[in-house]
Amino acid sequence: MSQVEIIPQPSVRKTSLAPGFEKKLESRELELGDGASLTIDADAEGHAALVRKLDKVRKKRASLERRPLKKRLTAKLADKHELYQLSVQSPEEDIAFLRKVYKGYRKKKAKHFREDFCGTALLASTWVDTKSGCTAEGYDIDPDPVAWGLHQNVRLLGEDASKVHLVLGDVRERSRKAPDVRCAQNFSYWCFTERADMVAYFRSVYEDLADDGVFVCDLHGGSETQEEMEEERDIHAGFTYVWDQYRYWPIQSAVQNHIHFRFGDGTELFRAFTYDWRLWSLTEIRDCLHDAGFKQVDAYWEGTASDGESGNGKFTLAKRGEADLSWIAYLAGVK
Ligand SMILES: C[S@@+](CC[C@H](N)C(=O)[O-])C[C@H]1O[C@@H](n2cnc3c(N)ncnc32)[C@H](O)[C@@H]1O
Numbered sequence: 001m002s003q004v005e006i007i008p009q010p011s012v013r014k015t016s017l018a019p020g021f022e023k024k025l026e027s028r029e030l031e032l033g034d035g036a037s038l039t040i041d042a043d044a045e046g047h048a049a050l051v052r053k054l055d056k057v058r059k060k061r062a063s064l065e066r067r068p069l070k071k072r073l074t075a076k077l078a079d080k081h082e083l084y085q086l087s088v089q090s091p092e093e094d095i096a097f098l099r100k101v102y103k104g105y106r107k108k109k110a111k112h113f114r115e116d117f118c119g120t121a122l123l124a125s126t127w128v129d130t131k132s133g134c135t136a137e138g139y140d141i142d143p144d145p146v147a148w149g150l151h152q153n154v155r156l157l158g159e160d161a162s163k164v165h166l167v168l169g170d171v172r173e174r175s176r177k178a179p180d181v182r183c184a185q186n187f188s189y190w191c192f193t194e195r196a197d198m199v200a201y202f203r204s205v206y207e208d209l210a211d212d213g214v215f216v217c218d219l220h221g222g223s224e225t226q227e228e229m230e231e232e233r234d235i236h237a238g239f240t241y242v243w244d245q246y247r248y249w250p251i252q253s254a255v256q257n258h259i260h261f262r263f264g265d266g267t268e269l270f271r272a273f274t275y276d277w278r279l280w281s282l283t284e285i286r287d288c289l290h291d292a293g294f295k296q297v298d299a300y301w302e303g304t305a306s307d308g309e310s311g312n313g314k315f316t317l318a319k320r321g322e323a324d325l326s327w328i329a330y331l332a333g334v335k
Contacts, residue, residue, distance in 0.1 A: 025169055030054075032150055036161035041176075042168035046143060050168060053147035061151060073239045075267035081120055081148040083261045084273065087233070087241035088186060091126035093313060101300070101332050102181050102214050110180035111135065112210070116171040117188030120149030121164065125156075128163035135163045137179065139171050172201055178210040184217040190277035193254065195288065198280075202292030206335060215294070215333040219282055222326040226250070226279070232262070239263050253279045282321075285331055294333035301329050 025041040030050070032038070042050060064072055064079060072078060102110040111134055113127040118138030127136040140146050146168055154161050165176055171184070182205055192198040205215050231243045240262040247256040259273040282299065289297045301318035302311040315330055 025167065025173070030150070032155040032161060034155055035158045036155045038150075038154060038161045038164050038166065040166045040168065042143075046168040049143040050147050050150070053143050054150055057148050057151045070238055073237070073263050074265050075261075075263060075269050078239075078261060078263070078269050080261070080269060080272040081145060081152070083235075083239060083241070083269070084259070085120065085122060086237050087235050087259075087261075089122055090313070091122050094123055094183075094185065095126045097315060097330075098181050098183060098216055101216055101330075105214055105332075105334055106180075106212050110214075112177055112179050112181075113137070114139070114175055114179035114182040116182065116184040116205075117186075117191075118149070118166070119145040120153055121146065121166060122149065122153050123183065123185065124164050124166070125149070125153040128157065128160050130160050130163060135165070135177070137165045137167065137175055137177070139167045139169060139173060141168065141170055143168055172204045174204075175208050178208065178213065180210050180213050182209055182213065182215050184215075187219060187275075187277065189217060190275075190280055193252070193278040195284075198285075198288045199291050202289050202294070202333070206293040206333070209335050211335065213335050215289075215335075216330055217285070217333075218328060218330050219280065219285055220326065220328045221282060222324050224326040225255075248279070255279045282329060282331065289331065289333040292333075294335065296334040298332045298334070299329055300332065302327065 025043055026047070027039050027041050028047055029037055030040050040047070040050065060079070064077065067077075098113070099110055109132075113124065113134070113136040115121065115124045115136065115138045118124055118140045121138040124136035124138035128134050146166060150166070154164050154166075157164070167173055171189075189198070189201060192201050209215060225245070226248050227245060228248055229245050233241045233243075235241050242260040242262060244258040244260060245255065246258055249255075255277050257275045257277065258271045261269040261272055286297045286299070299318055299321065300315035301321045303314045303316065304310070305312040311328065321327065321329065
C-alpha cells in the first residue's frame with residue numbers, strides 16, 4: 001500500500017523564514033530634526049550604527065550644501081546616494097504605477113505599503129501621507145543608505161515621517177502590519193541566486209501580504225543583458241551615469257554589475273555601487289512566484305517612445321512582450 005504524506009499547511013500569518021537571518025530586533029523612536037521622527041527596528045548594533053552614520057551624513061550634507069549641486073559634480077565632492085537617486089529613481093511615477101496596479105485588481109485604494117531592499121527609503125517616503133492615511137514600511141540590511149535616506153528623504157516629510165516605519169533587517173522579516181502593496185525594485189531581489197532561496201523569499205512575501213495584497217517586482221532582460229558592456233546616460237543635473245555589465249558567467253547565469261559616475265572635469269566615481277546577482281529570466285521569476293503560492297502572476301511591459309526605440313516609462317498588462325535588445329518589465333503577484 002502506498003503511503004500518503006500529509007504536509008501541514010502553514011497558517012496565513014506564519015512566515016516561512018529561512019534559518020540564519022532572524023535577529024532580535026528592538027523598536028526605537030528616532031528624532032530626525034525639523035519636526036520629523038519615526039520608529040526604527042534594528043538590533044543594538046544596528047541602532048548604534050544608524051545614529052553614528054546619521055550624524056556623519058548630517059555633517060557631510062551641511063558642508064556639501066554650501067555649494068550648489070552643479071559645483072559638487074566632481075569625484076571628490078559627489079555624494080553617491082544623491083547621484084543614484086537622480087540617475088535611477090522616479091519615485092512619483094513608481095508610486096503612481098504601484099497604486100494603479102493595486103486599484104486595477106482590487107478596485108480600491110492601497111493604504112499600507114512595504115518597500116523591500118529600500119536603501120534610502122525613497123519610495124516609502126513618497127508613499128506616505130497623513131491626510132489619506134497612507135503608511136509605509138521599508139526594509140534594508142545596510143545602515144549606510146538607510147542613514148542617508150533618514151536625513152535626505154524621511155526627515156523632509158516633517159510630521160508625516162511618523163507614517164514611515166523602517167527596519168534595519170533582512171527582507172524576509174515579517175511586516176509590522178500586513179501590506180496592501182509590497183515591492184522589490186531595481187532588481188535587488190536578484191541577490192537571491194538559488195531557486196530555493198528565491199521561492200522562500202517569495203513565500204515569505206505571500207504569507208505576509210494582506211489577504212487581498214499584491215506584490216510587484218521589476219526585472220530586466222533582452223540579449224544585451226548577457227553582454228559584457230557599458231552603457232552611458234547623461235543625467236540632466238550635469239553628470240554621466242554608467243551601467244557597467246562587467247562580467248557575465250553563463251554556467252551560473254551570474255553577473256557582476258557596477259555603477260560609475262563620470263563628471264565634466266574628467267574625474268570619475270568608479271564602482272560607486274557593485275551588484276553580484278543571478279540574471280533571472282521573466283519566466284523563471286514567474287514560476288518561482290507561482291511556486292510560492294501566488295495564483296495569478298501578470299506581466300506589465302513598457303511602451304515605446306516616439307523615437308521608436310527607447311521605452312516610454314508606461315507599463316501595461318501584456319501576454320508576450322517583444323524581442324527588444326534590452327527591456328524592463330514588472331511582474332505582479334496577486335494573492
Ligand atoms: C540595488 S539597491 C536598491 C535600492 C533601492 N531599493 C532602489 O530601488 O534603487 C539594493 C539594496 O538591497 C539591500 N539588501 C541586499 N540584500 C538584502 C537583504 N537580504 N535584506 C534586506 N536588504 C538587502 C542592500 O543593502 C541595498 O541597499
